[in-house]
Amino acid sequence: MLQAIVSGLIVGSIYAIIAQGYYITYITTRTMNFGQGDFLMVGSLLGLTSLTTMMAAGINPLVALLITMIVISGLTAILGWGLERIAIRPLNNNFMSIAWILSTVAVSMMLRNIAMLIWGRNVIPFPSPFGNEVLRFAGVGITMHELFVAVCAILIMACLFIFLKKSMLGKALAAVAFNPDAASLMGINPRMMAILAFALSSVLAGIGGILVGPITNTAFYMGATLGLKAFAAAIIGGLDNPMGILIGGLLLGVIEQVIALGDSAYKDASAFLLILLVLIFMPQGLMGKKVKEKF
Amino acid sequence: MLSVNNLHVNYGMAQALRGVDLHVNEGEIVALIGRNGAGKTTLLKAITGLVKVKEGEITYLGQSLIGQPAHEIMKKGISHVPQGRQIFGDQTVEENLLLGAYTQIKKNPKQVQQQMEREYERFPRLKERRNQQAGTLSGGEQQMLALSRALMSNPQYLVLDEPSMGLSPLYVKLILDTVSQLRQEGKTILLVEQIAGAALSISDRAYVMSSGQVEMTGNSQDLLHDERVIRTYLGA
Structure with a gap:
């Protein structure tokens, strides 16, 4: 049981990282990248290629991993910028326009098919640069890679929270989210903020891909379920609350793993059952803002 | 002009x-x-x-x-104080003022700090409430904040x-x-x-x-x- 909880927390922290991407674009532009899962897949497959190429060239695995994370962050940031420019901005001029849902799904399908052409249809194992060694603490086994995921998740979350709450750029993002017109009167460029939000969101997906790769292995279709589960984490936690999303992600990860102890066939179903229950009883999510309409 | x-x-x-x-x-x-x-x-x-x-x-x-x-x-x-104040309600008074100086805070942090002190002198109430969420201020206080926020960039x-x-x-x-x-x-x-x-x-x-x-x-x-x-x- 304790083992399931620890594994759940590890997987859940990855859901939370990906889901923060939904939060950032949602608060800034009221739109989301429904292809977030496929951006993760791109990060994972590119990461795998970059890592194995560098390791084959004899570069130290840890150095190779660090370089890979930097390169993938850059590439996914460019991908995010492109997505905002092509699939969001041209369609987001009309009030209540929901065309961005289809356009982001379309981009994700393109990415999925391109990935299939490049990397093939089969599952590709993603060897962890930390090897397969299992550490034991109080009867709970944890791989070095899982430990690395936990450390990365804590670091990423801490940086993200500091960025959003303390930095001037984070305050500007929040200002655009609150009132784009008033923010532009302060000299803040709402379009730049939208680009920043999508770039940041894509980087989170890309890094999530590198982290999750050795746990799930990689394939061109891996993004669909992971993206959906991260979305579930965001909805469960409350789409406008980064702390809620973190808790939502961890909760989802733990519940999945605990249910899988009984029968792993119910693992995925449990995630979506949870989202149904939360939506029925707390439609704003566990920690989302309650909005009451005045009539 | x-x-x-x-x-x-x-x-x-x-x-x-x-x-x-x-x-x-x-x-x-x-x-x-x-x-x-x-x-x-x-x-x-x-x-x-x-x-x-x-x-x-x-x-x-x-x-x-x-x-x-x-x-x-x-x-x-040119600074515009919009109708209905349009302050950033989920940020504090001080954060609102800093956002007013968004274009200058990197270039002249000292000058921005001085301008903020001037605004606190102009409206001491804002200083008292500097760490309060702006959305919880009264209408009059919000208007003071909107005016001060617009002045933070020292517009002509x-x-x-x-x-x-x-x-x-x-x-x-x-x-x-x-x-x-x-x-x-x-x-x-x-x-x-x-x-x-x-x-x-x-x-x-x-x-x-x-x-x-x-x-x-x-x-x-x-x-x-x-x-x-x-x-x-x-x-x-």
Whole structure:
């Protein structure tokens, strides 16, 4: 049981990282990248290629991993910028326009098919640069890679929270989210903020891909379920609350793993059952803002 | 300093401004008065780049502002206090003020700090509430914050849209006294105000707008005694 909880927390922290991407674009532009899962897949497959190429060239695995994370962050940031420019901005001029849902799904399908052409249809194992060694603490086994995921998740979350709450750029993002017109009167460029939000969101997906790769292995279709589960984490936690999303992600990860102890066939179903229950009883999510309409 | 020539703005099929001409000289307070829907707010929004201009010209210090986005126009030294205050309610008073100096905080952090101290001197209430969420302030305090936030970038030119809206008489006096004081600090001010009498008494010149056009213009003191203005806008 304790083992399931620890594994759940590890997987859940990855859901939370990906889901923060939904939060950032949602608060800034009221739109989301429904292809977030496929951006993760791109990060994972590119990461795998970059890592194995560098390791084959004899570069130290840890150095190779660090370089890979930097390169993938850059590439996914460019991908995010492109997505905002092509699939969001041209369609987001009309009030209540929901065309961005289809356009982001379309981009994700393109990415999925391109990935299939490049990397093939089969599952590709993603060897962890930390090897397969299992550490034991109080009867709970944890791989070095899982430990690395936990450390990365804590670091990423801490940086993200500091960025959003303390930095001037984070305050500007929040200002655009609150009132784009008033923010532009302060000299803040709402379009730049939208680009920043999508770039940041894509980087989170890309890094999530590198982290999750050795746990799930990689394939061109891996993004669909992971993206959906991260979305579930965001909805469960409350789409406008980064702390809620973190808790939502961890909760989802733990519940999945605990249910899988009984029968792993119910693992995925449990995630979506949870989202149904939360939506029925707390439609704003566990920690989302309650909005009451005045009539 | 600022001149508007033959300005036309449409909202879809509706004509909000129909050939407006206006100019504001350096150091002046110019008031815009008129009924709801006369086009006053639209005119201010057109000047600061928040609405698209269909036809006409707006120049500031000899440069055209047409087609420039709001965040660029602001950098030229024009600050707009929008109608309804539009403060960032989920951020603190101090964060709101810092956002007002967003374009300068990296270049001149010391100067921004000094400006913030000046604003706290101007409105000590804001200093008392510096760590409070702005959305929880009273209407009068929010207006002080909106005004101070606009001043944080130390603009030359201020565009104020109904700063007294919804305020108690005490706050109305405080805000309008502050506007007069700002002129003494060297600011040029374009003021839209529902309380026509107050607007005319603190301004040098005024424009009376109706149905998207300038109906009358002149010296504020003259307009204050104009029979048509008294009948229509001063309620006498």
